[in-house]
Amino acid sequence: MSLAFVIIAGLTAASAVAAMALRNLVHCALSLVVMFAGLAGLYLQLGAEFVGFVQVIVYIGAVAILIVFAILLTRGMEQPAPARITTATPWAVSIAVAAFFVMAGAAVNSRKFEKPSAAPALQASPGTSKQGASAISVKSLGVRLMGDYVVPLQVLGLLLTAAMIGAVIIAMPERKGEGGGGEEVDRG
Amino acid sequence: MTALDQFPITLKHWMLGLSFWPDWLQPILSALLSIGPIILVFALLFGLVTVIERKALGRIQNRRGPNRVGIPFTNVRLAGFGQFIADGIKTLTKEDVVPRAADKVVHFLAPIALVVPVMLAFAVLPYGRNMVALDLPETGLVFFFAVGAATELSVFMAGWSSCNKYSLLGAMRAIAQMISYELPLILSTLTVVMLAGSLSLVSIVQQQESTLALGIHAWNVLTPWGLAGFFLFMVAAAAESNRTPFDLPEAESELVAGYFTEYSGFKFALFFLGEYFGLFAICGLGITLFLGGWTAPFAFLNVVPSWIWFFGKLAFLIGFFIWMRGTIPRLRADQLMNLAWKFLLPMTLVNMVVAAIWHFAGQAGWPGVIRWLFCAAMILGPYWMLGRGLETKVGKRVYRYAS
């Protein structure tokens, strides 16, 4: 447990709690962004540089923007409602705690994957991170993706295409007359 | 490897080797000695570029640019190059106005959230032989795009926290523009990565150091996919850093100043600074990927130090952007989007296919000229057709009431 880990993990956990607890929706979204950045920091600490940076690109650069746009376009202007403790609160808390312990136990007990240094069959890159020689390089990731995991990759592509087509259909203007709802300001 | 070429490295090693530094200070000092010159050089370059841009734009517009302000508080004119000092003093002494209904924390953090990632981007660019602040052999390019993605969030923070509906509109337009152009930006760099086989910027430049016939260094621009990729990259880079003709988010005639309407004083200066630093960083990336980084055009010109070549190419690209700014009118929001999605994106995909064909044709043993012409034709065909598709929308104007 190095100091860097404590700081990054603490920041991640605190911003995750803040994302749930803050009243203003936009503040919640921004603390979610801090949490994503903290996760990226944790990945970098583990030596997974590529995943860390892709986390920043995908989550902070795309998902967070999407969340923010969703808030803006729907209900960002509303005043936040005060939290009330109802009869459902103890149930919600107990379910959340149970889920947390289940996931934590699964994460701690999983010993399926060995340490990366015992996989010499893959292309080894010259020693990169400070935590120890990582033998999994981006090249090996690419080879695996295009080799062993090509079918899931194509399925993902199909899924994304379907989502995009659906979005375009929703956003397309009506055939007759004026444009339909849901158009952004700058498209069309 | 002349002494002049490597003098920053030798200077740094000499300073680290001075006997009175304690051991624990060495890594921190090494980092500082790497970062300090970069920030100083680029801050100075920022100041000079603002003055040069105003003077060059003035000359393009048949007028002089600023030519009076020299050394402040004296009468020495210096042909107007003290203007950035005067502007800096002005922004430092202006009152910092924050709207009453603004979200104070987010309003304060937005300029910081812009400048910090952009400065991080300077860390991975190789400025000369052996001169990189942060050498990431696995993921150099991905780091650059990661910090580029982080700057988009600051735009949203600025627009939202101003509590001004025009700022918000400007911010949404700016984010839409930046996201749309990020795709062609990244895809146009993928061709370079494909053919270089590595994401490390240092190794990409080193591979461009190999020489072709006549001692020409093998810059990526000299290939058809490199040339097309370079132009696509430059267009997307102009859009990413909000330069004319893509400066809709911050043009003065549109929504006042867009997402930084409510910023005054030093925060505005920070936005300005972040924007120019973004321009330098992305030009630096373009130079690294396509123009051969710190390599000279011809092998016999290697006597000139490598960092001079890098900054010379950077100056050339910045001049090109200034020339663009003085020439092309601003694009409308829908024209912007059309250009990104209907022209740049298909062109970058075609470019990737052409790069793959180039690689395999080279392996199959095609002669150089045939390969070049074939790949160029494969790019020019779609370019011409896409261009025709974009142009037919503009017809002769029909007046309803005037005859």
Next chain:
Amino acid sequence: MLGTGIIKGMVETARNFVGSYTDEARLTTVEYPEERIAPKENARQFPFLVYDGDDWHQGMRCVACQICEKECPPQCIYIEKSKDKKPDFIGKPQLYPAIFDIDLSVCMSCQICVEVCPFEAIKMDQEYELSTTDRFGGLLVHKDTLAKSNDYYRKIHPTDAAEIDARRIEDARKAEEKAKADAEAKAKAAVEAKAKAAAAPAGAPGATASPTPRTEPGKGEERPGAPAKAPGGASGAAPSSPPAGGTN
């Protein structure tokens, strides 16, 4: 093809950029205050009073008729007539303004005072660097500041001044001729009266009484006592303006 328009535009701006260092037409800036553009002949700023000759008090054309004061739309002119008279370029004694003030902060440069002045006394100047730090009276100019010579007027408005000078020379010449004709006619009438008086010495003493110019060909002289002064005055004052007109 897509992009050709941009290339053409870039060539044009490059030509502008390079031409701004070599070509005069591609850099249109005039660096004020080190350089100034010469004003056009018809440019006008604020009025001034014209005087002929060297003495601004003696040669001032203004006769305090107060037409400009009455016609000025913002009423920025203030005139007080003098008590005595001085001769003008023809020789007639005229009044002159004892006080002639124009408030330049009120004047709107409409040139109406110039248009209505019958004596070509007030004209429009081209001087615009008149700012002063005195808020309350700094732009109220008096007769001495307003008076500028005809040479200056000729310099700033050459065609107008030439036309006015030609007309004034013509007027002076006509006045001189008329005065000479009057003098001759008077001399002739005097000779005739004397001959009549000599011819009828005792019969009509009253006929020699007054050499009234009743028999003169009526040229419009209304003042009986004036003709003795007029020829002298005409010959005295007439040379002042024609030589001034002739030396240009």
